[in-house]
Amino acid sequence: MxxxxxxxxxxxxxxxxxxxxxxxxxxxxxxxxxxxxxxxxxxxxxxxxxxxxxxxxxxxxxxxxxxxxxxxxxxxxxxxxxxxxxxxxxxxxxxxxxxxxxxxxxxxxxxxxxxxxxxxxxxxxxxxxxxxxxxxxxxxxxxxxxxxxxxxxxxxxxxxxxxxxxxxxxxxxxxxxxxxxxxxxxxxxxxxxxxxxxxxxxxxxxLVDGSRNVKKLINSHHNLKKSLPNLGKASDVSDLLLDPYAVGGITSDSEVEDDAIVEIKAEQDASAIRKPSTGPKPDAEAEEEPVQSTRKRAIKLTELxxxxxxxxxxxxxxxxxxxxxxxxSRITKSTKEEQALAKKHALNEKLKLERRAKQKANVEAKNRKKDERKARRKALKEGGELPAGEDVASGEDSSDSDAPDIKAEDYENDSDLYSDVE
Structure with a gap:
């Protein structure tokens, strides 16, 4: 492929x-x-x-x-x-x-x-x-x-x-x-x-500039239900552009207000609109220069x-x-009340950090004990001796799992520190 x-x-x-x-x-x-x-x-x-x-x-x-x-x-x-x-x-x-x-x-x-x-x-x-x-x-x-x-x-x-x-x-x-x-x-x-x-x-x-018939031709491909005008009876393009009844006739669409019309600069590639010439080719820098054209557009906002x-x-x-x-927006506090609240928040933050440090130390201690038990079981297994209560097939203590023995107070809830202080 x-x-x-x-x-x-x-x-x-x-x-x-x-x-x-x-x-x-x-x-x-x-x-x-x-x-x-x-x-x-x-x-x-x-x-x-x-x-x-x-x-x-x-x-x-x-x-x-x-x-x-x-x-x-x-x-x-x-x-x-x-x-x-x-x-x-x-x-x-x-x-x-x-x-x-x-x-x-x-x-x-x-x-x-x-x-x-x-x-x-x-x-x-x-x-x-x-x-x-x-x-x-x-x-x-x-x-x-x-x-x-x-x-x-x-x-x-x-x-x-x-x-x-x-x-x-x-x-x-x-x-x-x-x-x-x-x-x-x-x-x-x-x-x-x-x-x-x-x-x-x-x-x-x-677009608001140009002929109405030209705009209808440009916008006709957006609506699949509308068919293109019949050009069989027209002898020249001017018959299509100048005749007001050539493309749908004059409709009752309301005109756009002047305040909603703005001029927008449209940049086009110069090589796309320049006709091929048989003379000497211009410089590369001149070919890349864009051609700016200003067109009037009406802007309308539709609420979504x-x-x-x-x-x-x-x-x-x-x-x-x-x-x-x-x-x-509704509660205002004095300077003393703001200072008291700031001290209380600082104290709560300090207690929270101390509690987290204690929890981390407890977890590390439990992990160290677990590693020591694993090392001891490994040494006893290599020596061919296993104490009572340990599984011979797996080499693990059946009375104590590998998960650290963490109590509920080690992960005490910090919800009391997040109480709203007003």
Whole structure:
């Protein structure tokens, strides 16, 4: 079988360093949210927003905890965790955005949300797309509105802006192609209430310069139901281009507003549009120079969903959900209270390190005893003498297994150290 050809001129390989810089995410649902079918659908819609650098087919189990995903996120190169959870007592839905590997974690309260299917029902001309559509092959364009970063901006808002900006790869204006941007994610903050609105749109472009008949001919291959015009009765190409009734006649399509028309520079290879000449060939550098042409296109946004309306509740230092609170929207503490909490957190951290060191020493002691027993059994087996209670066939002590004798107190639970201190 012949070897498949790989393109090298147009398909450049991305280096490992560039791949490591790309932000990757995991969207999870934990706790009682597994029973909420509406919230489960919201998680699926949110994964479509974060495509393509996200775990789109991730499946959670009831036994999974947040620490399980944190442990697996490191080898997979995940940089952002989006965790949806629903409180069993109040029923409120929350969204936590955590930065790997050590935080911080931003917790939001979802005031309201709408699924993608609900958004399509209210649109006159909806656009339905699956998770494998070409629009999801590139990350969306992130647009932040209402966020201000200056000297008077609070630290928690600066941190919020930084976390939101680093959810997607940065855009290089010199190398990024405009035609490659198919979606846009708009995050708007209300200055009065502080609510944050998430909107997800698909970008549609349409040529507006040139004749209507020419545009209909160009776009005819996109719609398989429309047939090409009959050119049997036309004597010249001008009959097709100048006659308004040649290609479908004048339709009732509404004209695009002038505000939505932008000029986009389209670069084409000079050798592709230059006619072959019999004269002397130009220099190689001149042949490679691209020819820039500006064309007018109308841009239209079609909402895909989902919609999120949420408010920032608090910011925590780590990812465990029970670490030091950096910011809280409803609770404010004095300087003395903050110092007391800092001392308490430092004491808890010290106790946790001492306990881990003690556990490690206990495990090493058990392993040493096990190695000594193995060496003794091996020596006795070579000498032909085995004490009572040992298996002659296997050479192992039947009363004591090879597993280290670790008691429950050696692996004491650290859950008391992760209690939330407010």
């Amino acid at each position: 012949a070897k498949r050809r790989t393109k090298t001129r147009t398909h450049t390989k991305v280096s490992e360093e560039e791949l490591a810089k790309i932000p990757r995410s995991m969207v999870l649902r934990l706790g009682s949210s597994l029973k909420n079918h509406s919230l489960s659908q919201l998680v699926k819609d949110f994964r479509n927003v974060m495509q393509p650098h996200t775990a789109i087919n991730l499946r959670e189990r009831k036994a999974n905890k947040l620490k399980d995903f944190i442990v697996m996120a490191g080898p997979l190169g995940v940089s952002d965790l989006f965790v949806f959870n629903q409180s069993e007592d109040s029923g409120n839905v929350s969204l936590r955005i955590g930065k790997m590997p050590r935080g911080p974690t931003l917790q939001f309260k979802l005031n309201s949300y709408s699924l993608a299917k609900d958004v399509r029902k209210i649109l006159k001309h909806p656009k339905s797309m699956g998770k494998d559509c070409s629009e999801f092959l590139a990350p969306p364009l992130l647009v932040l509105n209402g966020f201000s970063v200056n000297e008077n901006t609070p630290n928690h808002e600066k941190l919020l802006v930084t976390v939101l900006q680093n959810m997607f790869p940065p855009i290089q204006p010199q190398s990024t192609k405009v035609s490659g941007i198919k979606r846009v994610l708009m995050i708007t903050k209300d200055a009065e209430s502080g609510e944050i609105e998430w909107r997800h749109y698909a970008i549609n472009t349409k 969903g989902p919609r999120l309306s949420m408010s920032l509740s608090k910011i925590e230092e780590n990812l465990t959900g029970s670490s030091k609170t950096i910011y809280h």
